[in-house]
Amino acid sequence: MAAWVKGGATDADAAVMAAARLLSSAHAPVFAGLNAEVAAIRAAYDLAGRIGASVDTAGGDATYADLGALARVGAMQAPPAEVAGRADAVLVVGEAPLKSPLVERLRGTKPVRGRAAGAERSIHHLRSNQDLAVQIAHLRAHARGHMTSDAGMAETARAMASALYGAVLYDPGELGTLGIEMLQGLAMDLNESTRCFALSVSDGTQDRAALQVAAWTTGQATRVGFGRRVPEQDPWRFDADRQARAGEADAALWLASLPTPRPTWLKTLPTVALVGADAAPDLAEVVIRVGEPGRETGGVLWNEGRAGLSYRAPEQGADLPTAADIIARIAAAVAGRGAVAGRSAVANSEDA
């Protein structure tokens, strides 16, 4: 196993002890990234709950763009295989979704299930040359018959309204909460007379896996803090970048067993980094190389094509610890230090 403390190579035990020391002596530790397999995400929430850390994810801004709209109006949505199998009209909003392999697939196929089966599929595009939220508002007004001024908009609105099964693809990070709210409103309007569903294209992080784990583990979404011993969700307060910039955080755990763009604050805060193949001695104060899920170790990951979780067996055998193992060892070391008195029992124990 490769591990480094302050740039010097060391063994697993020493790195785990250093990590436990670093995290348990902090007043306001932040756990960030969480671009990892479900077991590691789960272990991270558990440790955060025990030491009073706050948690954020690599795709937090996009995730909360969707959640912001969800909290206000809800959603009307469908998964990718349903859109590919049923949609006779697709509206792509903005530029980011064009990078999704789904758009390619939609262009090359026809609906095969349901009442639109066999029909041609029309694909429409709303360009982001103006504010997308404003454009969707205009489109919605055209769909409702409140506006007729823009011929292109009117044409798109007509196409979606006359479709048997419409779908609207968007990227939450690009569109933002207000735009998503407007887009969901459009889908809801269209369902008064036909079927139309929104589809949020993921940014490639494990945020959607983390969102599920967070919800069943804490009852809340991903950005939660445990400083007051109850999970408190606050998308602004527990934004890890903001906390680091504002000097509120005094230590961090960076969890990225999958390749992830690194935040700029990684070297400015005392940090424990659990990372995959891109591990390097000077990445953070404590660096532990962990297996990359689905490649070097097994793990449950977000499956974009199915919009759900799937187990991925390792492609090759690798003698590397999983991130979940390392976090569990850090947790045990933290408990052993008695850093948080009376909170040392291990949940889900099954003694004989």
Next chain:
Amino acid sequence: MLIRIQGGRVVDPTAGRDAVGDVWVEDGRIVAPPSDRKPDQTLDAAGCVVMAGGVEVHSHIAGGNVVTSRLLLPELYVSEAAPEGHPFAHAGGAAGWIGATYARMGYTTAVEPAMPPVHALATQLELADIPLLDRGALTVLGNDDHLLQILRDGEGRAAVRDLVALNVATSRGLGVKCINAGGASAFKDGALKLSLDDEIPCYGLSTRKIMGALLDAVEEIGVPHPLHVHCNNLGLPGADDSLVATLDAAEGRRIHFAHAQFYAYGVSDPENPMTGGFRSAARRIVDAMMTNPQASLDIGQVVFGQTVTVSLDILRQFGGRKGAKPKKWVLNAGDAEGGGVVPFLYRPKGPTSSLQWAIGLEIMLLSGDPERTILTTDHPNGGPFTQYPRIIHLLMDKEARDREIATLPGIVKERSEIATIEREYTFSEIAQLTRSGPAKLLGLDDRGHLRAGGRADIAIYRDDPDRTAMFTAAKFVLKDGHVIVEDGQVVDWRAGRSLALTVESDRAMERRTETYLQDRYGQGLDSFAVPEAAFATDKPVFEDVACRT
């Protein structure tokens, strides 16, 4: 270790037992009283009622819709500071809280009734994080294109059986459920309403045909739990016709009706069936059950207050979306069933909610067989499961019932019989409603009773005339012979197991399904699997439950 539970009132209707005595436990099992050995541990049950651990058959405690409901309405549950030993046990609505709250109430097994096979892994991962309880999930079928194709093409019983078996095996289900069979498919093709014999667009099928095929498949596979059926037309006036017609369509085959309260709505004004409201059809439903001993139901009792409804019945959730309070909802038109999450307020003292409240109690109070009349709130659809102690209180105490009825609008007395029913449930009947009945229904012979050989899942309650207090926080709860709750507090954060049927799947159907899935998703059966390795633990997660032979 030999444990003696001493001097409690032992209530086990399966053994005709209701008297003060002892229960002995060794190695996780209930044992006959040993003639010549001293116990290693004695639990004083004097002044207490001793029952088997509670068994939940229908509570939405895991899965995509439950996750969505937490994101849509995070303020529904209050979180408190965590107790010793588990960081999330007081995180309202979370898995740790669910396990702890059930365990404190004396429940030791809980079943999530709606696991879509496409998301089985997520549901099973979430269930495995519920501490203290054994848990399981029912595999939902009845709207998936692959099944509907096989039925449309008239491929016959063996093909349906093999596909059902493959789905149960892959998802590691404990039983099979159908939810408004064909309804989600019809919704995607524009339908807004569906009854038993309406045609499902594009397939030329009906709910009757789909459900009938699933009823047969469940019997042929030997699934211990009968097909768990969520009928058409939930919550509409005249839904009693749907339930009775569905029972007739079962033609004598075993069938379980989910949340029957939501169907016990007779049309109040035959001249205006959809606008004249409803009246209680509790007696009609109970009579139908009494003449069909192969059928059972759970209640779906309504309790007053804010909740969030979660259901894979997307047709019904779409129909109910405009009643959302607060005004937001999520509809997910998923790969087969999808689902809908609609916040809802059962208005305290409101005429409709009051009548619903009365009808649920009425079904239980009129029932001639509490073992086939299982207490649920369809958590969280009728209200949270945390209200079971209060519901038990109302069943056991006519005066408490009268006091509550007196605060409700007159419609309760006009349109239901609730006020005229004198019956008070006994402890034995409560045990049938919450222990022996659900255990038998799930086909779990090792629980729901206190006979020798049974699993030592045991609840010990202080006998308190305030039945709400009594059943909210047990004095002791044992899981597999270990004391997990003492004086209403969790003292041992053990993990239970996930109960899953052992089902053989047919190789030819596996190959055929692989081809189908690759074509539809670009991914095969592998991506739907629920392997032990996914749980990243060296402890066993699952426990096998055998099919009937």
